[in-house]
Amino acid sequence: MSRTVIGIVMNGVTGRMGYRQHLVRSILAIREQGGLALDDGEVLWPEPILVGRSAPKLKEIADRHGLEHWTTDLDEALSHPLAQIYFDAQLTQVREPAIRKAIAAGKHVYTEKPTAESLDAALELARLARAAGVCNGAVQDKLFLPGLLKLKRLVDGGFFGRILSVRGEFGYWVFEGDWQTAQRPSWNYRAQDGGGMILDMFPHWRYVLDNIFSPVRSVYAHTATHIDERWDEQGAVYQATADDAAYGVFELDGGIVAQINSSWAVRVDRDELVEFQVDGTEGSAVAGLRNCRIQHRAATPKPVWNPDLPATEPFRSQWQQVPDNEEFDNGFKVQWELFLTHVVTGAPYRWDLLEGAKGVQLAELGLRSAAEGRRLDVPDLEI
Numbered sequence: 591m592s593r594t595v596i597g598i599v600m601n602g603v604t605g606r607m608g609y610r611q612h613l614v615r616s617i618l619a620i621r622e623q624g625g626l627a628l629d630d631g632e633v634l635w636p637e638p639i640l641v642g643r644s645a646p647k648l649k650e651i652a653d654r655h656g657l658e659h660w661t662t663d664l665d666e667a668l669s670h671p672l673a674q675i676y677f678d679a680q681l682t683q684v685r686e687p688a689i690r691k692a693i694a695a696g697k698h699v700y701t702e703k704p705t706a707e708s709l710d711a712a713l714e715l716a717r718l719a720r721a722a723g724v725c726n727g728a729v730q731d732k733l734f735l736p737g738l739l740k741l742k743r744l745v746d747g748g749f750f751g752r753i754l755s756v757r758g759e760f761g762y763w764v765f766e767g768d769w770q771t772a773q774r775p776s777w778n779y780r781a782q783d784g785g786g787m788i789l790d791m792f793p794h795w796r797y798v799l800d801n802i803f804s805p806v807r808s809v810y811a812h813t814a815t816h817i818d819e820r821w822d823e824q825g826a827v828y829q830a831t832a833d834d835a836a837y838g839v840f841e842l843d844g845g846i847v848a849q850i851n852s853s854w855a856v857r858v859d860r861d862e863l864v865e866f867q868v869d870g871t872e873g874s875a876v877a878g879l880r881n882c883r884i885q886h887r888a889a890t891p892k893p894v895w896n897p898d899l900p901a902t903e904p905f906r907s908q909w910q911q912v913p914d915n916e917e918f919d920n921g922f923k924v925q926w927e928l929f930l931t932h933v934v935t936g937a938p939y940r941w942d943l944l945e946g947a948k949g950v951q952l953a954e955l956g957l958r959s960a961a962e963g964r965r966l967d968v969p970d971l972e973i
């Protein structure tokens with residue numbers, strides 16, 4: 591059994607996503623399981639090379655996890671003899687120049703979404719990566735969540751018959767930061783810092799809809815900044831300039847209508863922080879992050895509208911849980927494992943920078959739709 595060390599320059603590991611989901615739950619988890627075993631018996635051993643702005647923070651993370659390599663200099667990290675992959679979980683705004691640098695240095699690229707702040711920039715990154723012949727990927731973690739995997743299983747198994755509509759509810763209350771600290775970074779609420787609900791969540795909705803149902807063909811979005819004053823990490827008050835809610839309607843191939851409400855100013859009366867209800871001619875499902883419940887055509891009740899009588903049907907209990915039938919690993923880790931395998935063996939990998947650019951496209955069109963108050967077509971993308 592041979593062991594291949596693969597150096598990964600990890601930028602943004604002092605942040606929420608970079609640290610928790612990518613470093614700890616993915617790369618370090620792969621090391622804890624003894625590396626990533628490939629079909630031919632080879633074992634991949636990911637070696638993180640941490641890079642960021644704050645030396646003390648990087649050193650503290652490296653010490654905590656017994657990691658050897660860290661630096662505040664991106665060029666130095668990219669020229670490290672082990673470095674083969676560049677990973678970016680920085681603030682969206684500073685991503686593009688770093689990815690350009692990594693591609694120019696001949697590194698494979700894997701990045702958080704949105705891959706860039708504009709469609710032009712996202713497409714340019716995809717083009718540059720293709721021209722340089724480097725492997726490239728964009729995080730599309732929701733596709734690897736148990737609830738959505740079960741939903742995909744239902745679609746693939748023909749459970750729904752003809753799919754009519756998808757209703758998504760995403761959101762929770764993000765504290766303003768005055769009397770209780772906010773649970774998300776303040777840049778998310780400032781448009782000038784790359785924040786906003788559409789830019790954050792429409793990239794997710796694009797790959798969820800495209801991959802689980804069918805390609806998105808049009809978008810209509812209405813945005814709001816419901817809470818216009820918030821308090822930052824230092825306790826200073828600031829003006830929230832970005833949308834904190836987006837109400838979107840998307841038409842998909844095959845006439846499916848998807849409607850997704852996304853809000854950081856909503857209190858949760860759901861089982862999970864995101865839920866999608868899918869209605870089809872043969873059955874319906876409600877999928878969340880982990881769970882998925884179904885109601886078949888044959889088990890559909892026949893309620894009669896009568897406001898004079900109290901509701902007697904226990905609607906919530908008329909659904910059946912979809913069983914796991916397999917073990918689900920962390921979604922970020924699963925996607926990392928597929929990307930690492932792709933880099934080393936050339937195995938196919940669908941979720942590349944062009945797919946990432948589609949997410950940026952939907953965000954850009956969503957923002958334009960909201961500004962102009964009209965529905966916009968979503969054209970095919972090419973590079």
Ligand SMILES: NC(=O)c1ccc[n+]([C@@H]2O[C@H](COP(=O)([O-])OP(=O)(O)OC[C@H]3O[C@@H](n4cnc5c(N)ncnc54)[C@H](O)[C@@H]3O)[C@@H](O)[C@H]2O)c1
Binds near residue numbers: 602642682704790
């Ligand atoms: N896949 C997902 O589900 C998901 C969820 C949340 C965020 N994200 C994406 O991950 C990225 C990071 O989000 P986060 O919530 O971890 O943010 P965060 O604020 O917690 O982390 C930002 C990181 O970028 C670094 N950074 C570099 N230059 C910076 C600058 N000029 N100003 C501020 N920070 C700078 C910070 O040091 C930190 O390491 C964003 O692009 C976001 O869209 C993805």
